[in-house]
Amino acid sequence: MPSLTSAPLTIALFLPDLTSRPDRRAAVDLAHGLLHAGAAVDVVAPMGGGPLRASLDPAIGQIDLAKRHAATSALALARVVSERRPALLAMPREVAWVGRVALMLARSVAKLVVLTGEAEADLAAIRAAAPRWD
Numbered sequence: 001m002p003s004l005t006s007a008p009l010t011i012a013l014f015l016p017d018l019t020s021r022p023d024r025r026a027a028v029d030l031a032h033g034l035l036h037a038g039a040a041v042d043v044v045a046p047m048g049g050g051p052l053r054a055s056l057d058p059a060i061g062q063i064d065l066a067k068r069h070a071a072t073s074a075l076a077l078a079r080v081v082s083e084r085r086p087a088l089l090a091m092p093r094e095v096a097w098v099g100r101v102a103l104m105l106a107r108s109v110a111k112l113v114v115l116t117g118e119a120e121a122d123l124a125a126i127r128a129a130a131p132r133w134d
Helices: 022-036 074-084 093-106 119-129
Strands: 010-014 040-045 061-064 088-092 111-115
Touching: 010 022, 010 074, 010 093, 022 040, 022 088, 022 111, 022 119, 040 074, 074 093, 088 093, 088 119, 093 111, 111 119
Parallel strands: 010 040, 010 088, 040 061, 088 111
Antiparallel strands: none
């Protein structure tokens, strides 16, 4: 279900899975931080299940692409980008190529932000990509 939060900035976080790895936990924590800072946030994953799904705030959109792997998700992610029109698409470096392909297929002007797994650096990168957002 997409985020129902009305906000001046919409961010989609694409994660290859919702397993309980430190970098995935950092991305979920980032999603919560962005939500509390006033952004509408959607967490998009090839398969929506996993231990971290239960930890997502109900105000964070949870979009399951119904794909087995991140590598086969570009077209489905492009559809989500076209429908939701996020200002930013953020994802870990390992799947950044999927995001680039999805943005091209969607003909989107959304900015791609590559996450490092470090909360402060990731938040700074998102803020830099969206300069009008406070």
